[in-house]
Amino acid sequence: MASAKQFGDSLSIWPLLVLTSLCLASAGPIVNTFNEGNGGHRLQHLVVDKHSALVYVGGVNRLYQLSPELERQVTVETGPREDSPECPAVDCLGSVLKRPTDNVNKALVIDYTDTRLIACGTLYQGICSVRNLKNISEELMEVREPVVANNSTATTVVFIAPGPPNPPSTHVLYVGVTYTGNSPYRSEVPAVSSRSLARHEMFQIAKMEVTTGTRISVNSLSRDRYPIHYVYGFSSEGFSYFLTTQMRESTNNSPYISKLVRVCQDDRDYYSYTEVPLECVAENGTRYNLIQAAYVDKPGSDLAAELGIRAQDDVLFAVFAQSDPAEGGEMSNRPAPRSALCVYSLKSIRRKFMHNIQKCFSGEGHRGLDFISPSLPCVHTKLQTIGEDFCGLDVNTPLGGGEPVIERPVCTMNNVLLTAVAATSTGDFTVVFLGTSKGHLKKVFYFYFLLLFGNICFFTLF
Numbered sequence: 001m002a003s004a005k006q007f008g009d010s011l012s013i014w015p016l017l018v019l020t021s022l023c024l025a026s027a028g029p030i031v032n033t034f035n036e037g038n039g040g041h042r043l044q045h046l047v048v049d050k051h052s053a054l055v056y057v058g059g060v061n062r063l064y065q066l067s068p069e070l071e072r073q074v075t076v077e078t079g080p081r082e083d084s085p086e087c088p089a090v091d092c093l094g095s096v097l098k099r100p101t102d103n104v105n106k107a108l109v110i111d112y113t114d115t116r117l118i119a120c121g122t123l124y125q126g127i128c129s130v131r132n133l134k135n136i137s138e139e140l141m142e143v144r145e146p147v148v149a150n151n152s153t154a155t156t157v158v159f160i161a162p163g164p165p166n167p168p169s170t171h172v173l174y175v176g177v178t179y180t181g182n183s184p185y186r187s188e189v190p191a192v193s194s195r196s197l198a199r200h201e202m203f204q205i206a207k208m209e210v211t212t213g214t215r216i217s218v219n220s221l222s223r224d225r226y227p228i229h230y231v232y233g234f235s236s237e238g239f240s241y242f243l244t245t246q247m248r249e250s251t252n253n254s255p256y257i258s259k260l261v262r263v264c265q266d267d268r269d270y271y272s273y274t275e276v277p278l279e280c281v282a283e284n285g286t287r288y289n290l291i292q293a294a295y296v297d298k299p300g301s302d303l304a305a306e307l308g309i310r311a312q313d314d315v316l317f318a319v320f321a322q323s324d325p326a327e328g329g330e331m332s333n334r335p336a337p338r339s340a341l342c343v344y345s346l347k348s349i350r351r352k353f354m355h356n357i358q359k360c361f362s363g364e365g366h367r368g369l370d371f372i373s374p375s376l377p378c379v380h381t382k383l384q385t386i387g388e389d390f391c392g393l394d395v396n397t398p399l400g401g402g403e404p405v406i407e408r409p410v411c412t413m414n415n416v417l418l419t420a421v422a423a424t425s426t427g428d429f430t431v432v433f434l435g436t437s438k439g440h441l442k443k444v445f446y447f448y449f450l451l452l453f454g455n456i457c458f459f460t461l462f
């Protein structure tokens, strides 16, 4: 695995690559490697076309298209380009001082409905382009609209799932993005939004009214002191979810926790916007408070039986870390090398959302989420129909549930910071791949291969 060192920084890439190879080669744990050559362009994202098995990789100033055997087919140079934070996304005045600026890939996603690749980078206030999947050097469209984070470290999560105007037949781009500072160009970028994928309104907020629409923002007073870090996003049974780390309260000195953020896909006003804490707590009370990575898939029959669900139901695999005690413990978003894997059924997650929503709609407690809008007492409604599919109303919105989704770790690892997770089921068994970095200076990766047999975890280092 020496070539892993050359593969770059992004820890989320390897397990997926390994998985791809396993699936494609279906013969033992062979791993092809992709060496990007001399430039050392750090790699950020990797996606695999489920039909063609072509692999797309986004890095700093580069996009790559690779064959299923990981041979390089196309390289696109996306930066550096002359840019400035003072420039709007379109038509920058000649008088603004511009510098050669790196373009860090922040999002890479395949739009299967229209067979195209969507790639977004930090340049020009964080814009996206649409490319031909067969040859990504062909740019079909570039839209000068700020969508993703405009700096290299602020988080961005995007995924495509059903959304307005006519879900499930129409799809939109769900975007979760960390606030990166105030400016005329960035302050209108919502924290969470659904953006159109229709040609004539590409990447515009899918539905926009004066006070509502498919978007939600942290209020302008809280933005600078209430960062939300987006870790993962997925779609399941009519809802779109984001996983985040953020402070429990918007007051100073509030501990960091992990949260599930959810909107109903059939909600063009985001009335259904709800947050519920996600916890991974050991038997002895040790909390692994910071989610680092996640993956949603169907379970093998072993895990389905264990979770009491059907093999068709979705399962969320999530790796967590404890906050670094040297940085103030849970007051810090900095992870320590103490990790845990927790596994949740979407069935139990849906139920917990429903309980939190029902509680508020029966008039109990406060709405919460005062970093979005003032937290008012929950309004009692006579509504009898709040089931798991409840899609929101213009009361009790947005809603911050107090009752967390809790699981015990399947495995814990001391002295290790897990930063990636992927899973696959081979019929009966569920195989989980865990990725980790060891040491901040040396880019050496270790990968754990984990078989879940009941509660016992077998690790193989490879």
Ligand SMILES: *[C@@H]1O[C@H](CO)[C@@H](O)[C@H](O)[C@H]1NC(C)=O
Pocket (backbone or CB within 6 Å): 073, 074, 134, 135, 137, 138
């Ligand atoms: C992709 O398109 C470019 C520009 O048209 C062309 O030079 C290149 O040969 C194409 N590559 C592949 C693999 O089709």
Ligand SMILES: *[C@@H]1O[C@H](CO)[C@@H](O)[C@H](O)[C@H]1NC(C)=O
Pocket (backbone or CB within 6 Å): 084, 085, 150, 151, 152, 180, 181, 182, 183, 184, 185, 186
């Ligand atoms: C991102 O945008 C913010 C707000 O405009 C600006 O202050 C910051 O300098 C930008 N970052 C980069 C790397 O351009």
Ligand SMILES: *[C@@H]1O[C@H](CO)[C@@H](O)[C@H](O)[C@H]1NC(C)=O
Pocket (backbone or CB within 6 Å): 151, 152, 153, 154, 179, 180, 181
């Ligand atoms: C990106 O923006 C965030 C939020 O403003 C800031 O904390 C972070 O330091 C910035 N990163 C870089 C590399 O400028």
Ligand SMILES: *[C@@H]1O[C@H](CO)[C@@H](O)[C@H](O)[C@H]1NC(C)=O
Pocket (backbone or CB within 6 Å): 282, 283, 284, 285, 286, 412, 414
């Ligand atoms: C609690 O349990 C975790 C995981 O099993 C273990 O790593 C940790 O050392 C335990 N902590 C205490 C205080 O016993």
